[in-house]
Amino acid sequence: MLDRRSRTAGTATATGLIVKIAVLALVAGLAVWAALPLIGAEAWWALALEAAIVAIVFYTYLQRRAIPLKYLVPGTLLLIAFQILPVVMTVGTSFSNYGDGHRVGKEQAIEAIVAAGVQQTPGGATYLVAVGESADGELTLLLTDTADGSTWAGTEAGLNELDGARTDDSGRVADADGYTVWSLAELGERQGELAELAVPTGPETGIKVQGLSAFEGASTRSYDESCDCITDSATGVVWHADDQSGRFLTEDGQAALVGWRVGVGFDNYLAVLTDPDIRGPFFGVFVWNIAFAAGSVLLTFAVGLGVAMALNRPGMRGTKAYRAVMILPYAMPSFAMILMWAQMFNRDFGLVNDLLGLSVNWYGETWAARTMVLVANTWLGFPYMFLISLGALQALPADSLEAAKIDGATGFTAFRKITLPLLLVALTPLLISSFAFNFNNFNIIELLSGGAPFRSGDAIGGTDLLITYAFRQAFGSSSADYGFASAVSVFIFIIVATISAVMFRTTRNQEDVYS
Amino acid sequence: MRRRTIGTAAFSAAALSTLTACGSDDDENEGSDSEKQEFSGELVIWADETRTPVLKEYVAEFEAQVGVKVTVEEHVETLREDFLAAAEQGQGPDIIVGAHDWAGQLAGDGVIVPVTLSEDRAAALNETSLKAFTVDGNLYGVPYALENLALIRNTDLAAEAPATFEELIAAGEAAGTDEILTMEVGVDGNAYSAYPLFSSMGGYLFADDGQGNLDPNDVGVDSEGGIAAFEKFAELGEAGILKTTHDASNVIPFFIDGKTAFMISGPWALTDVQGAGIDYEVTAIPGFEGQGPAAPFLGVQGFYVSATASNALFAQEFVTNYVLTEELQLQLAEAGGRLPALTAAAETYSEGNADIQGFAAAGEDAVPMPNIPAMNAVWEPFGRAEADAIDGAASGEDAATAAAQSIRDAIAS
Amino acid sequence: MTRTSATDRARKAPKRPKRRGPFARWAADTGWRHLVAILVVVFALIPIVYVVSAAFNPTGTLSATSLLPSGFSVNNFERLFTEDNIPFARWFFNSLVIAVPAAFISIFVSSLAAYAFSRFRFKGRRPMLLFLLLIQMFPAFLSVVALYLIFGAIGDFYPVAGLNSKLGLMLVYMGGALGVSTWLMKGFFDTIPKELDEAAVIDGAGHAQIFFGMILPLSAPIIAISGILAFVGTMNDFILASLFLTDRPEMTLAVGLKTLTAANSPASYFGVFAAGTLITSVLTVTVFMSLQRYIVSGLTGGAVKG
Structure with missing residues (x-):
């Protein structure tokens, strides 16, 4: 069959050919447009990547052998860019100490630590700043002393009194003999050049510009490349870089304020495996997590399919209105509706206890809280199941249903023996994917129960899923630790992917999903 | 020349370059379009x-x-x-x-x-x-x-500002409303809104060296005053004055609907209160009788x-x-x-x-919310302990001790 | 031809054994359907009644203890269109401009892939299908950080598709809906008999003609449903959208409305938020209603017979 297809692929219609040429021309146009900024910025690697992508696209649509490729390439490119790449980057993060205190590179960390050592000279002068260039092009700070209005010229050589300067209303030097004074716009444009200019006023003090003002200050800290250390001359403290942990440490192990990102190998994975807060309750959480995911799929699917079956009858009155209402829970922003549910489950003022005449503490009892999240999740999820069941019902071959009728199978038997198995053929992968989604359903737990109930001192709540638990472990306790959180994500992924793959294989043995 | 000029040799600190290391990568059009007036x-x-x-x-x-x-x-x-x-x-x-x-x-x-x-x-x-x-x-x-937080009072329901928390309770009961007071607690507790009452009973979070520097290794949640505060939470919970079912979604609406005479909230609540046309007054949160003032976080x-x-x-x-x-x-x-x-x-x-x-x-006695990273370890355990004490799920002392332990563990790790 | 098959069945349906009374017959045939539907409608509507109640409540706050509002006013709806701080009409427009093309393109790309997976046998097909399913299972709570990095880099070269751009956001949405749509459509394509393809091949049609001329039209129901799923997913997203669009007039509906419920917004904004939510859901329901006729049809059966 494939062979025949390949041959017939050549007999494209004239319209097809025109469309193909047009699309490829568009791609070529886009490619040129996309290449220009890359060339401009001399980003050769990015350019090579772009060229490779364009080459793949052209090759795919000009060749005639691998026809499936023509259909797969657009999706694959999108998938790689926006789904696979983020996953790869997350996995990369799991091998680093990226997190609070270790967010930036080493260079920026040094800059931050050194910058924190700049202190204003007590009683030192403050100035208003203008910038000018002398006749021979030397960059000069034109300063007005805020105390007495005297004017000064600051260069690499130091500070000299400036004569013949005229100031504007604010007191800034607007014009000075022998200097071209920059306008504010020019100052903004060329502020980078100021970074190169140091104006000393004493052995250890200099002019520090801050905005359009300046003060006299001293920098007490300096970085020395030879010992890879930072010295604070005022306090005598010396921090040595520790490239293992990404921090500057003193002799007795005190860390400087800012650290940097370093690779830590499998440390985060080991931390996950040895963390007593994770290992201890792991099994209990794991079982509830599976129960929650499976329960959510079953309940939403039961309700969604039930409604789809009920409404799948041509000629029934009111189906349109029913259908419209059914998708309302899906049409409302879910974050808002979870808040509504949280209200409704309020023990003292909520609708649920009110209507049912109960006084259940939905957030205080483990099983009540579990019921609560399942009910709310069913509400949120059934319209999706309704829609895909409706789609699948439409796809059922009418022949088999009619054959069943002829065989005398009616009602529930027909549903169980014929409709459901046929539906499952199409829907199993989506149910598995829904299972996986609910396995990691962070929002419903976080926004509705927050993992509650907790007892003081507990690290883990009655409705916590692995993901909400891991999230708090990584972000909640003291500060964000992306490296650790990424390692946990990888573990969760391995767990859920394994379960799903096994489920997938089992169901495939029964029904030919790959038909 | 009034100021001495020195040689550059003695002057090496990079940080004193006039502008610290920013925007050094935006120098692309150096000198080329210097005519340009607009930045x-x-x-x-x-x-x-x-x-x-x-x-x-x-x-x-x-x-x-x-x-x-x-x-x-x-x-x-x-x-x-x-x-x-x-x-x-x-x-x-x-x-x-x-x-x-x-x-x-x-x-x-x-x-x-x-x-x-x-x-x-x-x-x-x-x-x-x-x-x-x-x-x-x-x-x-x-x-x-x-x-900072303050006490907002519906003056039609309670004419006088209470001087102590006990007076507040009495006035709240006298008002005959559904609730005596609304203060945000929620199922997970709320350390921010609990802090004034906590501090009135003599509790502290981190020891202060007197200069505003906090010591993350001295946690005061289970100090004598801290435990007394949590005992107080349990007592107020038992009496139905503090409730874990009072949360962000109903604290302000209850006050607006006249279901309570008192609300502990911040300036953000005033838009709603004024919008509802209620006569109100903002006063200090009263401390407990014979105890310190109720200092909110600033x-x-x-x-x-x-x-x-x-x-x-x-x-x-x-x-x-x-x-x-x-x-x-x-x-x-x-x-x-x-x-x-x-x-x-x-x-x-x-x-x-x-x-x-x-x-x-x-806010006269208000203390700035601690800005040290260790504070992140406080919110959750403190809140949960508060909720447990109010719900009666744990005694005040047990709740305070457990919370202090979690906080110390988290800071140490 | 397809329409007739549906009406055929509708005509055939009432022909049932006549022994039972008309009510019993109605109950067995349609009555239970209404019962199920009404039960679920009640379940679906309860939380929504809260929203409606808040939307018409003059004080605009959520009255937690009762379903019925303490008064009636359309003030909240008026504020949506009059307050400068709530450019609702702009949000609405932005959402449509982003969600509609994103849904269309994503569905088109998915249908291409689904066709390949359904009709061709090639090396790596099964692993690819499985991979497509599994990649969705990676816990996404860190992907925001990664996307920030990716689009920061893209924006350096192409500001038009970087952060702060609608185009960038659309690209992410297109990528996001791929997995589920592809599987959904592959499942449907699989039920379209291969005999149809073979007949078309004998008639001299190429693969492109089979796909565009036959498979796509026959798959209207699933395309409509995937389209709705992708559209609604896009409309409701606020995590990615708030990363990309930060300027108030540039926000999408979900992000804009979320600003009204944010922790330190006045409680009276809740009524405005509820009103906005109601109008938003009307849009989604309208899209759904307008696609209904594609969803409800017995297309494939008719085609095989015809």
Whole structure:
């Protein structure tokens, strides 16, 4: 069959050919447009990547052998860019100490630590700043002393009194003999050049510009490349870089304020495996997590399919209105509706206890809280199941249903023996994917129960899923630790992917999903 | 020549180059278009949803004055996270507007730079608010507004301001409303709103060395006063005065609907209260009889300069000069309903403004919310212990002890 | 031809054994359907009644203890269109401009892939299918950080598709809906008999003609459903959208509305938020209603017979 297809692929219609040429021309146009900024910025690697992508696209649509490729390439490119790449980057993060205190590179960390050592000279002068260039092009700070209005010229050589300067209303030097004074716009444009200019006023003090003002200050800290250390001359403290942990440490192990990102190998994975807060309750959480995911799929699917079956009858009155209402829970922003549910489950003022005449503490009892999240999740999820069941019902071959009728199978038997198995053929992968989604359903737990109930001192709540638990472990306790959180994500992924793959294989043995 | 000129040899510190290491990568059109009058860059400010609209009007004058385009971008609820993600990659805004308790984290991440205020500038500001932005001895943000909790009272339901918490309960009962008091607790507790009562009973979170430096290794949740406070929570929970079912969704609505005479809340509640046309008064939160005053947390809003600002020059100018003028602090205060950090502006603003005076009175003993990273370890365990005590799920002492233990564990790890 | 098959069945349906009374017959045939539908409708509507109640409540706060509002006013709806701080009409427009093309393109790309997976046998097909399913299972709570990095880099070269751009956001949405749509459509394509393809091949049609001329039209129901799923997913997203669009007038509906419920917004904004939510859901329901006629049809059966 494939062979025949390949041959017939050549007999494209004239319209097809025109469309193909047009699309490829568009791609070529886009490619040129996309290449220009890359060339401009001399980003050769990015350019090579772009060229490779364009080459793949052209090759795919000009060749005639691998026809499936023509259909797969657009999706694959999108998938790689926006789904696979983020996953790869997350996995990369799991091998680093990226997190609070270790967010930036080493260079920026040094800059931050050194910058924190700049202190204003007590009683030192403050100035208003203008910038000018002398006749021979030397960059000069034109300063007005805020105390007495005297004017000064600051260069690499130091500070000299400036004569013949005229100031504007604010007191800034607007014009000075022998200097071209920059306008504010020019100052903004060329502020980078100021970074190169140091104006000393004493052995250890200099002019520090801050905005359009300046003060006299001293920098007490300096970085020395030879010992890879930072010295604070005022306090005598010396921090040595520790490239293992990404921090500057003193002799007795005190860390400087800012650290940097370093690779830590499998440390985060080991931390996950040895963390007593994770290992201890792991099994209990794991079982509830599976129960929650499976329960959510079953309940939403039961309700969604039930409604789809009920409404799948041509000629029934009111189906349109029913259908419209059914998708309302899906049409409302879910974050808002979870808040509504949280209200409704309020023990003292909520609708649920009110209507049912109960006084259940939905957030205080483990099983009540579990019921609560399942009910709310069913509400949120059934319209999706309704829609895909409706789609699948439409796809059922009418022949088999009619054959069943002829065989005398009616009602529930027909549903169980014929409709459901046929539906499952199409829907199993989506149910598995829904299972996986609910396995990691962070929002419903976080926004509705927050993992509650907790007892003081507990690290883990009655409705916590692995993901909400891991999230708090990584972000909640003291500060964000992306490296650790990424390692946990990888573990969760391995767990859920394994379960799903096994489920997938089992169901495939029964029904030919790959038909 | 009044000042001595020295040789450059003795002068090596890179940090004293006039402008610290910013924007060194924007030198592409050096000298080529120097005729250009309009500055092509812009000053980008990130703020949260409540401050953005105010700032947008507020920056117009700076635009006119300095001739730089200012863009205010709104980041809903995730401002801090968004900023961290952007700044660590060398992107993001020049300035962010945020609470003072971010200072410790942001400074530790190296994404904000210290600012230096001239002595007279600093002296003009509320002293506590400056301390709130200080990390490791450096000022990292410039404050502009202060906020704290207070007691808001429906004067039709309770005419007199209670002097003690016991009087409050009696007046609340006398009012005959459904609830005696609404104060945010929620199922997970709320350390921020619980703190005034906690401090009245003599509890503390971290020991203070008297200079405003907190010691993360001395946790006071299970100190004598701390335990007494949690016992008090249990007692008030038992009596149905504090409830874990009072949460963000109903504290203000109950007050507006006249279901309670008293509410412990902040300036943000006033918009709703005024909108409902209720006669109210803002007063200090009363302490327990024979105990200390109920000191709330002080929250300070301020401006931070990003370490990766592409337009550092104007960002610094904006933060250290522009936001510190009285006129502008007043504008911001009026739009936000918060007490300005600039003392002169605060005086002008609170004159004849009973609400602000009430909040200021309530904030007299306020302590800045700790900005040390260890504070992150406090919120959750403290809140849960509070909820447990109120729900009667644990005795006050057990709750306090368990919470203190979790906090110490988290800080140690 | 397809329409007739549906009406055929509708005509055939009432022909049932006549022994039972008309009510019993109605109950067995349609009555239970109404019962199920009404039960679920009640379940679906309860939380929504809260929203409606808040939307019409003059004080605009959520009255937690009662379903019925304490008064009636359309003030909240008016505020949506009059307050400068709530450019609702712009949000609405932005959402449509982003969600509609994103849904269309994503569905088109998915249908291409689904066709390949359904009709061709090639090396790596099974692993690819499985991979497509599994990649969705990676816990996504860190992907925001990664996307920030990716689009920061893209924006350096192409500001038009970087952060702060609608185009960038659209690209992410296109990528996001791929996995589920592809599987959904592959399942449907599989039920279209291969005999149809073979007949078309004999008639001299190429693979492109089979796909565009036959498979796609026959798959209207699933395309409509995938389209709705992708559209609604896009409309409701606020995590990615708030990362990309930060300027108030540039926000999408979900992000804009979320600003109204944010922790330090006034409680009275809740009514405005509820009103906005109601109008938003009307849009989604309208899209759904307008696609209904594609969803409900017995297409394939008719085609095989015809």
